Structure formats: structure tokens, C-alpha cells
Amino acid sequence: MLRRIVVFAALAACFTMAAVAQTTQPSITLDELLAKNLKAHGGADKVNAIKSVRISTTVEYAPGADAQFLIEVVRPDKVHYGFTLQGMTQSQGYDGKTGWGNDPFDGKRDPEPLGEDDLKDIQEQAEFGFPLVAYKDQGYKMEYLGMEPVEGSDAYKVKITLPNGDDVTYFLDADYFLEIREEVKRRVRGAEREIDTSIGNYKEVNGVEFPFYYETGTKGNPNTQKFSVDKIEINPPGMNDAYFAMPEKKPAAPQKSADTKGGTHE
Numbered sequence: 001m002l003r004r005i006v007v008f009a010a011l012a013a014c015f016t017m018a019a020v021a022q023t024t025q026p027s028i029t030l031d032e033l034l035a036k037n038l039k040a041h042g043g044a045d046k047v048n049a050i051k052s053v054r055i056s057t058t059v060e061y062a063p064g065a066d067a068q069f070l071i072e073v074v075r076p077d078k079v080h081y082g083f084t085l086q087g088m089t090q091s092q093g094y095d096g097k098t099g100w101g102n103d104p105f106d107g108k109r110d111p112e113p114l115g116e117d118d119l120k121d122i123q124e125q126a127e128f129g130f131p132l133v134a135y136k137d138q139g140y141k142m143e144y145l146g147m148e149p150v151e152g153s154d155a156y157k158v159k160i161t162l163p164n165g166d167d168v169t170y171f172l173d174a175d176y177f178l179e180i181r182e183e184v185k186r187r188v189r190g191a192e193r194e195i196d197t198s199i200g201n202y203k204e205v206n207g208v209e210f211p212f213y214y215e216t217g218t219k220g221n222p223n224t225q226k227f228s229v230d231k232i233e234i235n236p237p238g239m240n241d242a243y244f245a246m247p248e249k250k251p252a253a254p255q256k257s258a259d260t261k262g263g264t265h266e
Helices: 031-040 042-046 116-126 134-135
Strands: 052-062 067-072 077-087 090-093 100-103 108-113 143-152 153-161 167-173 181-188 189-204 208-218 225-234
Touching: 031 042, 031 134, 031 143, 031 153, 031 208, 077 116, 090 116, 100 116, 143 167, 153 181, 189 225
Parallel strands: none
Antiparallel strands: 052 067, 052 225, 067 077, 077 090, 090 100, 100 108, 143 153, 153 167, 167 181, 181 189, 189 208, 208 225
């Protein structure tokens, strides 16, 4: 099924800086850091006005090969994905209780319940952790781990422990207090997997800063997926409860009669 896509993290502009062997850590608390991150995204009023979002992207899943990827989320617990390639669309959805998906590329056109790993994955996305203070509001364990250079720029490091045991670490730009990197450690089929995401190209939508480019891949694997956001819609119409529920299977087409025109079979 679809690879987990980190959508709501954000990236400040990249700056060319000389790498330093040691980083001086300014005095700041976790609460102060989260407050600055919220303000950098546009402030509580504008962020809280977002009840749902639709993000249309183009994904480069292989050199010279693009596909369309659609992400739709409604607070507090609904999400829908659509991956379209060569006229076929692979979908996943979660309505707050049931996770479902289809995979026409594997001959599975009808929706079916998600497996344990895919369900855990989509539930994380449905929690809509944007900005970081949203995790604290939901009671997750959060830790400020000091500073660490990221691609030559100093970054604040914040670790979040999810209820399912996965760890998510965000790196916030030291000047703009916006996410420049995300690292996820999760267990998939009993084995630990690390997923790294770099995000950039900020643009303002309805007074809120969103990233319009991100690149994600499994740690240690040189192959990555690159996403360019084409459009972000805030509180779009048509995203009701039924939209996220698992679609009913289409009835099988009726069998054509074996009788031929003008005659009968004995």
C-alpha cells in the first residue's frame, strides 16, 4: 500500500552556512520552542481555523516518472489518500474507526480492511499533528533534546513518543523555528524501520505557512520519493463522513445469456 507521507511538517528556507564542530545551545524550554513554532506557522487563530485540508501533489517515484498524489484530512481523525498512475488510482482511507484500501496495481480493485501496519500508519496521519503543539495538546510525551546541525544549519531537536511506541523527531530551524527535517522510527512486522523526510519551499496559504516540497525515504536506502505540492485547499467542500468511510463493493456484472439470437439450446 501507499508509503507513509509526512504532510504537515514544514521547512524554513535553506541557508548556506559553514559547518561547525560544536553547536552552542541557547537557553530555551520546550514550551517556548512550541510557542515559537506555532507563531511561525501563522499563529493559533489561523492554524485552529483549519478544520480540513486537501493537498494535491506530483510525486517523482522514479527518475523521469511522475504520478499524482492526493492527501485529504479532516480533524480530528479522518484521512484519505489517492495515488494515480497510468489511469489507475490506489486509495486508502480512515474514518476514525475503520481503515481501508484498494490496490488496482495488484489486481485488488475493491476496497478491503487495512492490515495492522498500514492501519497504524494511517491512524498516525489522521491525528493531524500540525503544528507541533498539537501533539502536546493530545497528551503525547515530548522532549527537547538540544541542538544539532542539519545540512549546515543549526536546528532544535524535539522528540515525540506516539502511543503505539513509534518515535518521531523533528528538527526546527534555529532562526525561523519551522521544521526542516523529520525522522521516524517505527516497527514494521517486528523490525525497526527509520524514515527520513526533508521538507522545503514554504508558501503561505490562508495566512498559514505550508511546505510545497519534500523528499522522503528509508534510512540507508539511496532511493527517495520527491513530492512537489501543486495546490493546497483549506476547508474544502465535499469532505463529509461518508467520503472517508469504506466504499461498498460494486456488484459483479451480470453474466450474458448463452442463448444466441434467433435460436434456443436444447
